[in-house]
Amino acid sequence: MSQNNERALWxxxxxxxxxxxxxxxxxxxxxxxxxxxxxxxxxxxxxxLGSSLYLAWLRFGRE
Amino acid sequence: MAQPGFVPPSxxxxxxxxxxxxxxxxxxxxxxxxFSVILISAFFxxxxxxxxxxxxxxxxxxxxxxxxxxxGISRDVIGEEFQRFVPLLFAIFTFILTNxxxxxxPLMQFPTMSHIGFPxxxxxxxxxxxxxxAIKKKGLGxxxxxxxxxxxxxxxxxxxxxxxxFLTYFAVRPLTLAMRLFGNMFxxxxxxxxxxxxxxxxxxxxxxxxxxxxxxxxxxxxxxxxEMGIQCLQAYIFTLLAALYIAGALADEx
Numbered sequence: 001m002s003q004n005n006e007r008a009l010w011x012x013x014x015x016x017x018x019x020x021x022x023x024x025x026x027x028x029x030x031x032x033x034x035x036x037x038x039x040x041x042x043x044x045x046x047x048x049l050g051s052s053l054y055l056a057w058l059r060f061g062r063e
Numbered sequence: 064m065a066q067p068g069f070v071p072p073s074x075x076x077x078x079x080x081x082x083x084x085x086x087x088x089x090x091x092x093x094x095x096x097x098f099s100v101i102l103i104s105a106f107f108x109x110x111x112x113x114x115x116x117x118x119x120x121x122x123x124x125x126x127x128x129x130x131x132x133x134x135g136i137s138r139d140v141i142g143e144e145f146q147r148f149v150p151l152l153f154a155i156f157t158f159i160l161t162n163x164x165x166x167x168x169p170l171m172q173f174p175t176m177s178h179i180g181f182p183x184x185x186x187x188x189x190x191x192x193x194x195x196x197a198i199k200k201k202g203l204g205x206x207x208x209x210x211x212x213x214x215x216x217x218x219x220x221x222x223x224x225x226x227x228x229f230l231t232y233f234a235v236r237p238l239t240l241a242m243r244l245f246g247n248m249f250x251x252x253x254x255x256x257x258x259x260x261x262x263x264x265x266x267x268x269x270x271x272x273x274x275x276x277x278x279x280x281x282x283x284x285x286x287x288x289x290e291m292g293i294q295c296l297q298a299y300i301f302t303l304l305a306a307l308y309i310a311g312a313l314a315d316e317x
Contacts, residue, residue, distance in 0.1 A: 007140075007307050011231075014239065018231040023223075051223045058213050 008060040012052075019052030020045055069264045072256035077177060077249070095175045099161040107157075132156050132302065140306040141313065148309055151192065155185060156302040159244065163294035166252055167287045174294065177248035179241070186241040189305040197312035240304055247297050251290045258283035 027044020034040065081089035110125030118126060132153045137145040159176065166174030176182050197206045210232055211225040262279035265272045 006303070007311070010304060010307060011311075014231050014235050015227065017239070018235045019227045021235070022226050022230055047223065048227070051227050054220075055213075055224055055227060058216065062215075 008056075011059065012056040015052040015055050016049075019048040019050075019055070021048070023048030023051065069261070072253055072260055074249075076256055077252070091173055092175045092178050092181070095165050095171060095173060096162065096181065099158065099165065099175070103157050103161055128157065129153060136299075136302055136306050140303065141310045144313060148192075148306070151188070152302050152306055155189070155305060156298055159185065159301055160295065160298035163248060163298055164291065166248065166255075166294060167291050172255075174248040174252055176244050176297075177252050179245045182241040182244040182248075185244075185301075186237050189240065189308065190237045193305075193308040193312045196309060200313060236308060240301065244297050244301055247293055251293055255283055255286055255290065258286060 023044040024041060025044070027040040027042070027047075030040035030044070031038060079091040081087065082091070082094070083089050087093070107125055107129075110121045113119065114122060133145075133149050136156070137149050137152050141148055162175035162181070164174075165171045166177070201209065207229075211228045212221055213224070213228075216224065258279050262276040262283060265276035265279060
């Protein structure tokens with residue numbers, strides 16, 4: 001059980017970082033492409049955080 | 064007043080001139096690395112050579128380290144198939160632990176792993192192994208499918224989730240594994256350098272300031288012990304995470 005918790009801990013940390021990175025980067029790219037506002041990166045970060053939390057719940061919170 | 068100010072330690076202090084010739088292979092980190100391999104091999108060969116039912120003190124020490132990696136990390140994390148991975152995890156653990164501890168051993172005092180290249184090369188081994196194990200067991204298609212597409216999610220959501228999952232496995236895991244070890248060793252060594260060099264500088268200053276150098280040297284010694292703890296911990300965490308990744312690759316999910 002404790003090993004499972006340990007695995008969950010490290011996986012969730014990785015998810016949080018990756019979600020923010022991936023969708024933050026995509027949002028930033030959209031901002032650069034459109035070139036006026038900062039809504040892209042804001043939306044991207046929110047989406048990224050949401051997806052990481054959702055993934056963490058899917059993998060470890062469902063049982 | 065031509066006194067030069069205090070020059071704080073920087074990343075330049077991590078680069079050494081080659082001892083002989085101009086090859087990068089003759090620099091201190093590489094030599095420490097070679098020495099660590101000789102040291103580890105010699106220790107475990109000597110401790111296991113006259114293996115007896117009633118172990119000598121040396122044999123006991125060797126078996127304790129081995130037992131810790133085999134039972135404490137490998138078997139607990141990986142489960143049934145742990146036996147195959149014990150040599151790899153054992154090698155990683157002893158290798159990193161020895162090289163980290165070089166950071167506080169007098170006269171050596173340089174953690175090899177504070178050069179990013181060394182953690183990266185160890186990470187490459189782990190990276191190749193856990194992907195290889197998973198692809199061999201499940202096949203490439205099923206591996207990727209299980210990785211990116213978790214069941215029980217409405218289809219359009221996969222567009223958002225799949226890239227996150229994919230990059231977690233292929234980029235973030237190895238990067239964090241290497242960076243965590245590198246960062247800890249680098250920062251720790253820098254901290255020790257700062258207090259030692261600071262003490263030295265104060266010792267050369269005015270009489271009143273000389274007094275404070277005791278504090279700085281004292282902190283450097285105290286932090287050395289603190290560093291020793293971190294060095295053991297980082298070797299453990301690296302091995303534990305390698306085992307966790309292998310376990311994840313072997314697991315039949317869902």
